[in-house]
Amino acid sequence: MDKELFHIFRNTPLGRETLMQSVHFCRKVGAYPVIYIPRSTKFLMYFENDVVQVDLDESYLSDPPTARRHAEEIVAEAGLKPVFFEPKHFTASTLPDIPTHYDYMCCPRSISDLSHKIGLGYIGPRVRRIVKSAHFPVLITSPAYKPWNGITVLFGGSNNAVKALRLGIQLCRQSGCEMTLFTQVEKNDPDHYEEVIRENNLEAEVAKYVKRWDRFDSGTLETNLYEVPHDNLVIMGAYGHGVIRDLMFGSKMERIQATITNNLLIVGPNYTARL
Amino acid sequence: MDRIKPWLKLTRWRFFRLDDRLLLILIAVIVGNCSGLSAVALNTSIDAMVEWLQPLRHYWWAFLLPAAGAAAxxxxxxxxxxxxxxxxxxxxxxxxxxxxxxxxxxxxxxRLISSCLTIGSGGSAGPEAPVVISGAAIGSTIARKFGLNERQRVTLVGCGAAGAISAIFNAPIAGMVFAVEVILGEWTTLNIIPIAIAAVSGTEISRILMGNRIAFTHQVFNIDFIDIAASVGLGILAAAASILLTRLLRGMSSLCSRTGGPTWLRAALGGCVVGAMGLALPDVLGEGYHTTRLMIHGLYAPGVTLVFILLMAKILATSLTLGWGGSGGIFAPCLAIGSILGLTFQRALMALWPGANMASEGCFALLGMAGLISGMLQAPLTGIFLIVEITGGWEVILPLIIISVISTTVCHYFEPASFYLKELIDHGHLLRPGTDARVLTDLSVPELLEKDCIVVSPTMRLGEFVDIVKISHRNYFPVEDPETGEFLGMVYLDDVRPYLFNPAMYDAVVIEEIMDTDVETVHPDDDLPDVLRRMDEKRLFSMPVVSNNRFRGMISKATLLDRYRRELAVQTS
Known part of the structure; x- marks a missing residue:
C-alpha cells in the first residue's frame, strides 16, 4: 500500500459520499487516502510548468469542529488508517500550496467553477487544467457512493488512450477486476486499434485482462455509452487540447461525464503509466 | 488537421530554439512591452480616477471615498x-x-484594478508593487506558453518586473537594478542581458504612450562638503523613519487580522481613517507625487512643525491603507515620506544654523527619498539609481550614496529583513540562488530514497539474520510486521555485533528482542533542510523514511550530499 490518493474533504452529506468513494477506490487499488480539510476556499497547486488555483465553494468549510471526526470515521470504517494533510507552505496567508506528488487525486465534480452543477454536467476548467498538468490520474467520483466491481477503459487509439489502457491494466492487477474496452470507431480503420495495442506491446496484457471489447461503428457516443456497465470504474485519456477547440467542437470528456454516472479516472498528457 | 500541423510546428519557434539566449532576448522584448503597457494602463487609470473624483473631494463626506475604494x-x-x-x-x-x-x-x-481603486480613491499607496506583480505574472505566463525551463522562466519574471518599474518611473536602470537586486537576488550574464532589454522595452513603451517625461523635473543643486556631512544625519533619520514605517505596517496588519470581520469592512475602516486624516491634511492622500514635486522645487510653503506632522500622518496613512487591506505598494509612499523627511531635516538644520551654506530643501527632499527607499527595501543600488533617474540629477550622487548606504546599514541592524522579505525569511521561504536552503529545496526525500535495504521480520531468529547480514552491504535492517506490513523498528549492525559471533545465541535470540523501536524517522513530505538538521542534531548518518506506518526506504547523508553537489553544479552553471 504505497500509493497515495489526495482527497479534499467536504463536511457535508455530498462530501461524505465522495470520501466513501475515494476510500473504496483506495481499498480496491491498494492506496491510502491523504485527506485535506480546507480552512480557506482556495489553494494553489504548483505543477512543473503551471500553477493552478482551485476555488472551492463555501460548503467545504462547513462545520469545522466535526470535519476531522467525520473523515476519520469514514476512513476507519473501511479499515484504513486516516492520514491528514496540513499545508506547510503558503503563497499568501489564505492561499496554501498543495503538493503535487500524489499518485491519484480526487476532484469532486463541484470543484468546478459552476458549483451549483453538482450532479452531472460539468467538470470545469480548473479540473481540466489539473488533468492537463498533473503527473497523476484524477478521480472524478459519481455524485453518490457507487462501488465498482470492474473497469472499463475508453480506448480511442490516441496516446492518452494508450496511457489509460496501461493504467487500466495496472488497476486490474491490483484490484483483481476484469476489464471492458469501449471503442467508438470514428475515422480510423477498425484494425487500427489492434495495431496500436500491438505497437505498444500490450497484446498479452489485453488478452489476459480484457473480458470484452465493445466496438461501435454506428450511433452517437452518448447513445453507445449506455453499454458501459453501471458498476464499472471508467478510465479515459484526456485530450489536452485548448479552450478554443473545446468551445467550437465541445469536450469529449465533458460529454462523457455528463452522460454516465460512473466513477471516472482521467489520465492527462503528463501521466506516465508503467506496467 | 494534417494540413495544419506543419504550420503549428512553426509556432514552436524551432529556429529560435537553436540559440536559447537569442530566444530569451526576443521574449524579453515582448515581456518588457507587455509589462510597460500594464504600467501605462495603471498610471492612466489612476490619473483618470483621481480627476473623476476630484470634484467630490470638497464635500464633508469625502472621507468616505478612500473607504469605498479600499472596500471595493x-x-x-x-x-x-x-x-x-x-x-x-x-x-x-x-x-x-x-x-x-x-x-x-x-x-x-x-492587482492593477484593485490598486487603481485604492489609490485613485485616495488611499496612501503606490502603483509600483502592483505593476511589478503584473509584469512578473506576464513574464511567467509567456515563459509557460513558450515551454521555457525554470531558469529561463525566472529570468522572464525578472524581465517583467524590470519592464514594469522602468515604465512606471521612466527609469530603465532603476528597473534593471530592482529586478536583479530585489526580485532575483542573482547577478549573472544570463539574466542581466534579457532584463536590460526588457527594461529598455518597457521604458520605450511608456515614452511612446506617455511622453519622455521624468517624474520630478530636473533641478540643479550645488553640493558642498557640509551637505555631504549633513547627509549622514539624514541617513540615520531615514533609517529611523523606515523602521517606524515597517513596524507600523506590520503592526497594523496584525491588528487588522486580530480584529475579525469581513476583509472588505476592515479595509473600509482603514480607508475611513485615512479619509478623515485627508480632510485636515490633503497631502496624505494618494501616491503623494504632487506634494513631492512641490518639495523638490522648494515650493512647499507650510512651516517645519506642520511638515513634521505631515510626515507622521503620511507614515500612519500608509500603514492604515496597506495594513488594513488596501491594495498597493510602498514605493510611492516611501518617496513621499522621504521627501517630507528631507525637507523637515533641512528646515530644522537651517533653523538651528541660520547662516549655514547648505543646499536647497529640494536637494534634501531628494536625498530623503533615496534614504527611505534604501531603508525600506534594503536595496541601496535601487534607491540610488531610482532617484538619479527620476530626477535627472547626477550632481547629488555622492550624498545619495552616503544616505543610501547609511540608511540600509542602520535598518539592517534593527530590522535584519526588509519589508518585502521579512515574512518570507520568517517562514524559511527566501531561497536565493546558490544558497544551501535553495539547493536542498530543489531536492526532495522521495528523490533520495535508497530502496536496496533488506527487510526482516520480528520473529526471525538471530541465526537467519546472520545469513542475511552476509549477503547485505548495508549496516541497518528495517523490521516490518509480516502480516500488516507495518514498520516496527530498525536493527543496526553496531548494536547487535556482540551477539553475531556467538553461535549459542543464534537460536535463542529473535529480532524483536534486539531491534530498536524508538527510531527517528523521516516522512516523504519532510523538507530536506529539516532532515539534515535532525541528522546533525542526533549525529545520524541515515534515517528510515516511513509514511502511513510503512517503510519506504532509507535516506543517508552521503546520498544527500552527493545529490546536493550535483544540484549545486546545475544551479550555478
Whole structure:
C-alpha cells in the first residue's frame, strides 16, 4: 500500500459520499487516502510548468469542529488508517500550496467553477487544467457512493488512450477486476486499434485482462455509452487540447461525464503509466 | 488537421530554439512591452480616477471615498477574482524562490484594478508593487506558453518586473537594478542581458504612450562638503523613519487580522481613517507625487512643525491603507515620506544654523527619498539609481550614496529583513540562488530514497539474520510486521555485533528482542533542510523514511550530499 490518493474533504452529506468513494477506490487499488480539510476556499497547486488555483465553494468549510471526526470515521470504517494533510507552505496567508506528488487525486465534480452543477454536467476548467498538468490520474467520483466491481477503459487509439489502457491494466492487477474496452470507431480503420495495442506491446496484457471489447461503428457516443456497465470504474485519456477547440467542437470528456454516472479516472498528457 | 500541423510546428519557434539566449532576448522584448503597457494602463487609470473624483473631494463626506475604494478593492480581490491578498512583491519573490517563477495569469491584471481603486480613491499607496506583480505574472505566463525551463522562466519574471518599474518611473536602470537586486537576488550574464532589454522595452513603451517625461523635473543643486556631512544625519533619520514605517505596517496588519470581520469592512475602516486624516491634511492622500514635486522645487510653503506632522500622518496613512487591506505598494509612499523627511531635516538644520551654506530643501527632499527607499527595501543600488533617474540629477550622487548606504546599514541592524522579505525569511521561504536552503529545496526525500535495504521480520531468529547480514552491504535492517506490513523498528549492525559471533545465541535470540523501536524517522513530505538538521542534531548518518506506518526506504547523508553537489553544479552553471 504505497500509493497515495489526495482527497479534499467536504463536511457535508455530498462530501461524505465522495470520501466513501475515494476510500473504496483506495481499498480496491491498494492506496491510502491523504485527506485535506480546507480552512480557506482556495489553494494553489504548483505543477512543473503551471500553477493552478482551485476555488472551492463555501460548503467545504462547513462545520469545522466535526470535519476531522467525520473523515476519520469514514476512513476507519473501511479499515484504513486516516492520514491528514496540513499545508506547510503558503503563497499568501489564505492561499496554501498543495503538493503535487500524489499518485491519484480526487476532484469532486463541484470543484468546478459552476458549483451549483453538482450532479452531472460539468467538470470545469480548473479540473481540466489539473488533468492537463498533473503527473497523476484524477478521480472524478459519481455524485453518490457507487462501488465498482470492474473497469472499463475508453480506448480511442490516441496516446492518452494508450496511457489509460496501461493504467487500466495496472488497476486490474491490483484490484483483481476484469476489464471492458469501449471503442467508438470514428475515422480510423477498425484494425487500427489492434495495431496500436500491438505497437505498444500490450497484446498479452489485453488478452489476459480484457473480458470484452465493445466496438461501435454506428450511433452517437452518448447513445453507445449506455453499454458501459453501471458498476464499472471508467478510465479515459484526456485530450489536452485548448479552450478554443473545446468551445467550437465541445469536450469529449465533458460529454462523457455528463452522460454516465460512473466513477471516472482521467489520465492527462503528463501521466506516465508503467506496467 | 494534417494540413495544419506543419504550420503549428512553426509556432514552436524551432529556429529560435537553436540559440536559447537569442530566444530569451526576443521574449524579453515582448515581456518588457507587455509589462510597460500594464504600467501605462495603471498610471492612466489612476490619473483618470483621481480627476473623476476630484470634484467630490470638497464635500464633508469625502472621507468616505478612500473607504469605498479600499472596500471595493478588497471585494474585487477576495470575492470576484479570488486572489489572496498581499502587497505583490513578496509573492513574486516567493514564486521565484520556491517554484521557479510560476505565477498565476490572473495576477497580471487583478492587482492593477484593485490598486487603481485604492489609490485613485485616495488611499496612501503606490502603483509600483502592483505593476511589478503584473509584469512578473506576464513574464511567467509567456515563459509557460513558450515551454521555457525554470531558469529561463525566472529570468522572464525578472524581465517583467524590470519592464514594469522602468515604465512606471521612466527609469530603465532603476528597473534593471530592482529586478536583479530585489526580485532575483542573482547577478549573472544570463539574466542581466534579457532584463536590460526588457527594461529598455518597457521604458520605450511608456515614452511612446506617455511622453519622455521624468517624474520630478530636473533641478540643479550645488553640493558642498557640509551637505555631504549633513547627509549622514539624514541617513540615520531615514533609517529611523523606515523602521517606524515597517513596524507600523506590520503592526497594523496584525491588528487588522486580530480584529475579525469581513476583509472588505476592515479595509473600509482603514480607508475611513485615512479619509478623515485627508480632510485636515490633503497631502496624505494618494501616491503623494504632487506634494513631492512641490518639495523638490522648494515650493512647499507650510512651516517645519506642520511638515513634521505631515510626515507622521503620511507614515500612519500608509500603514492604515496597506495594513488594513488596501491594495498597493510602498514605493510611492516611501518617496513621499522621504521627501517630507528631507525637507523637515533641512528646515530644522537651517533653523538651528541660520547662516549655514547648505543646499536647497529640494536637494534634501531628494536625498530623503533615496534614504527611505534604501531603508525600506534594503536595496541601496535601487534607491540610488531610482532617484538619479527620476530626477535627472547626477550632481547629488555622492550624498545619495552616503544616505543610501547609511540608511540600509542602520535598518539592517534593527530590522535584519526588509519589508518585502521579512515574512518570507520568517517562514524559511527566501531561497536565493546558490544558497544551501535553495539547493536542498530543489531536492526532495522521495528523490533520495535508497530502496536496496533488506527487510526482516520480528520473529526471525538471530541465526537467519546472520545469513542475511552476509549477503547485505548495508549496516541497518528495517523490521516490518509480516502480516500488516507495518514498520516496527530498525536493527543496526553496531548494536547487535556482540551477539553475531556467538553461535549459542543464534537460536535463542529473535529480532524483536534486539531491534530498536524508538527510531527517528523521516516522512516523504519532510523538507530536506529539516532532515539534515535532525541528522546533525542526533549525529545520524541515515534515517528510515516511513509514511502511513510503512517503510519506504532509507535516506543517508552521503546520498544527500552527493545529490546536493550535483544540484549545486546545475544551479550555478
Amino acid at each position: 478593492s478588497s471585494i474585487f480581490l477576495e470575492k470576484i477574482v479570488r486572489e489572496g491578498a498581499g502587497h505583490g512583491v513578496p509573492e513574486v519573490i516567493y514564486a521565484v524562490s520556491r517554484y521557479g517563477g510560476l505565477l498565476r495569469f490572473r495576477s497580471s491584471f487583478t
